[in-house]
Amino acid sequence: MKKMFSLLLALMMLCCIAGAAQAESYDKVVMSYPDAKRPYPTLYFLPGFSASAEEIAFALPLRQMSALYGVAVVVPDGENAFYTDHPERALSMGEYIGEELVEISRKMFPCLSHEREDTFIGGISMGGYGAAALGLHYAERFSKMALFSPALEADTLLLNAPEDIMPPGLFPALFGSREAYASSPRLNPFRGVQDALDSGRMLPGIWMCCGEEDLAVRDACRRFDAFLAENRVPHQAVFGHGEHDYLYWDAHLEEAFRFLRGNPGC
Numbered sequence: 001m002k003k004m005f006s007l008l009l010a011l012m013m014l015c016c017i018a019g020a021a022q023a024e025s026y027d028k029v030v031m032s033y034p035d036a037k038r039p040y041p042t043l044y045f046l047p048g049f050s051a052s053a054e055e056i057a058f059a060l061p062l063r064q065m066s067a068l069y070g071v072a073v074v075v076p077d078g079e080n081a082f083y084t085d086h087p088e089r090a091l092s093m094g095e096y097i098g099e100e101l102v103e104i105s106r107k108m109f110p111c112l113s114h115e116r117e118d119t120f121i122g123g124i125s126m127g128g129y130g131a132a133a134l135g136l137h138y139a140e141r142f143s144k145m146a147l148f149s150p151a152l153e154a155d156t157l158l159l160n161a162p163e164d165i166m167p168p169g170l171f172p173a174l175f176g177s178r179e180a181y182a183s184s185p186r187l188n189p190f191r192g193v194q195d196a197l198d199s200g201r202m203l204p205g206i207w208m209c210c211g212e213e214d215l216a217v218r219d220a221c222r223r224f225d226a227f228l229a230e231n232r233v234p235h236q237a238v239f240g241h242g243e244h245d246y247l248y249w250d251a252h253l254e255e256a257f258r259f260l261r262g263n264p265g266c
Contacts, residue, residue: 039113042072042105043146043260044097046083046123046130049166053077056124059246060253069257071120072112074105082154083130084174084187094186097121097130098138120260121204122146124249125217128208129154129189135204136185136192144205146256148249152189153220155181190227197231206235207259209252211242 047056053075056062062073076097085092102119106112113119121142123131128150135145151157155178158171175181182188185195196203206228210221218239225237236259242248 037070038111039115039118040070040072040111041118041120041260042074042112043120043122044074044076044101044142046097046121046127047075047078048123048125048127049078049080049082049151051078051124051127060250062253065253065257068254069261071257071260072109074101076101078127078130080126082126082151082174083134086174094130094134094137098134098141102141116141116143118143120144120146122148122256122260123150124148125244126151128152132189132206133187133192136189136196139196139202139204142204144260145207146260147206147208148252148256149210149214149217149244150189150208150221150224151217152224153217154187156220157216190224193228193231193233197233203233205259206233207238207256208235209238209248209255211244211248212239213242214244214248216244 045056045062047053056075062075065071066073079091079093081091081093083093083097085094106114119142121131121135121138122128122145125148128147129152131145132147132150132152135142154175155171158166158174159178171178171181175187180187183191185192193203195201208221208225210218212218214221221237222239225235225239228235228237238252238255242251
């Protein structure tokens, strides 16, 4: 955790529009978005499998989108853990993102908003899955989710992946059995949405994109889109030409920021 947070701090200085409360230079940058004012909305953006926070910060124009739309961006490391919680191994990535990271970033940067309507979560691939799972689990904290080619059916993806891409023991190590994954509102985004609907709990606003040539997660994203539509859950889903790569995610990044800065979520 300490290693991740030291990297996070450097990335926040690079990517966030808001620094210390008295930093006038940040105020000048944020004015490129006419409605931006303190406290600033914040996006917690999660990397994919094998990607680091540093890679994400340099591969995607998050700094430009941050300044243009007046949204602070916080990028932690993901540790290839699919944002699951394993306190027995001292590796609770979900709790770290959904609780500790939000609280610490707000304490270190007092100009970040504490309001649900200003707090967002997003990510790519594994990070998209994490954003969906954590956005639903911590719906009282996150008002919107931006999901880029999310691995929404982690069981199918990991159990069917070639061994040279994903270690064969990764799924049971992270999720346990397939039955446990399928029935868990915390781990399975489909079940998480259904559980919220059944209990009458709030849902975050949902935006999702996926390329038609993305054979890794396209079908799962299509099924999630259909599932949301069938249950009349308000959402935006974008499908079109593209693969599972930064070129596609870069092309849709600004659209996601427009969604985040648009009407409040559900």
